Amino acid sequence: MQDMNLTGLFIDLMGRLGLNYEFLATGYEAQIWRDGFITTLYLVAVTIPVSLIVGLIFAACLTSGRLWLSAPVRGFVELTRNTPTLVQLMFSFLVLNTVVSNMLGGAQNNPLSPFFWVVAVVGLHVAALHAEAIRGGIEAVPSSMIEAARGMGFSQFEILRYVQIPLAFRASLPAIVNGLISLVKSTTVGNAIAVSEITYASIMVWTQRDNVVELMIVLLAFFSLINFVVARVGSWVERRLAIPGYGL
């Protein structure tokens, strides 16, 4: 009840400013909108780790010196970097998803949801950006340091794991944070395949209520807030990982 009163107060206050948030008092549209926020947050929370883990794996493949690992990843990175995410999403959902459905004997057997495809497409797209940044960092580790590690008995993978990636991750952190900020914004492509994230939900509401400006204000504030948090966490990690006496 407290909640209802607060909502009522908010609607009333905004009404005086000429902003129409009356739909918040309704059950159905308010619910859609709230779910939209949650879906977007959920998308962001799942896609960020996916992009980081895959980005790391991609970078490892690109720098492995093994053609059968690096060539496919290089091809994928170029493709995803140079084509619109929206097109990739539509291709994945309309073509790949259909292929999967056919293979499993019908859409009813296909466990892959539109949500999955947004995570996959946006996650891999940003992973490609991360991979390029991390690859730069891996290649910047001096060859003499790698030889010293080899001389001690480290395997190529152990050098990657204990030396190159820790250094490359630090060096590429600013680029990674930029990638994550664009990831947050890119989750909105989900509305093209009816994932009810916040832009999709907002469109549903404002076509009924004709309150585009009101919803836009919240929408912009919402994304700004998420990315503010991403940037702050990024600089916190950067400070945590800073190496005393090292020029990074």
Place this chain on the structure above:
Amino acid sequence: MTASTATETGAAIVKLEDVHLSFGQTEVLKGIDLTINKGDAVSIIGPSGSGKSTILRCINALVTPQSGKITVAGTRVDQLTKESERIQLRKRVGIVFQQYNLFPHLTVLDNIVLAPTKILGADRTATVKLARELLEKVRLSEKADAYPGQLSGGQQQRVAIARALAMKPELVLFDEVTSALDPETVGEVLWVIRDLIRDGMTSILVTHEMRFAEEISDTVVFTENGRIVDHGSPQQIFHTTDNPRIRQFVGGLSGGGRGAVRDGEGI
């Protein structure tokens, strides 16, 4: 392990026989024969590009020669075909380079502890204890928690030596470990190596520190143009040799001073 622990003081621990190695078209080692006994300190001297570093890299299986036999602590290095086998050898043969190459993101202690714990699977507590002992040995106990970037070159190089020793190697290779150092800090690193040799560690040093080589070596090897021109006691190589090239090289170094030598070195 078995063959190596059986190696007694005085027995050959490193043996190179007619080792030939080329990088592409360039023949770098043109038939190297070299025997080093356990517990010995051997210095390799010679002009830049004569193949000194390449000899060390062969011993540590960092490069593989085209022909010739290499035996290190009972292992036929030239016959190792798999990288995993070479890794096994490298764990037993320490190598320290000119550019210390400490891991900049790890503290001094973690630099020393990383390899034994991660690649030998040694117990961490025991390794930390060993690392502290080694730091005391190289006189850097108070720097355990510092990062490499906070240390001078000489201090970093001493950590690099401690890091190599933490693997409990059967021999240690030193490749011009003082060449990148300021003259004031060269001494502190040589001091550590001298100690190590006195403790009986089999050591092979590529060095331009002639006076040091003379003082600590059991044998001095002179290389030129991919060949071992001569080898013998320090007295022989530095004082009584008839070879004009060696006389010129040794004389040139002591006459020209360190600065002149260092300008001529490749990094």
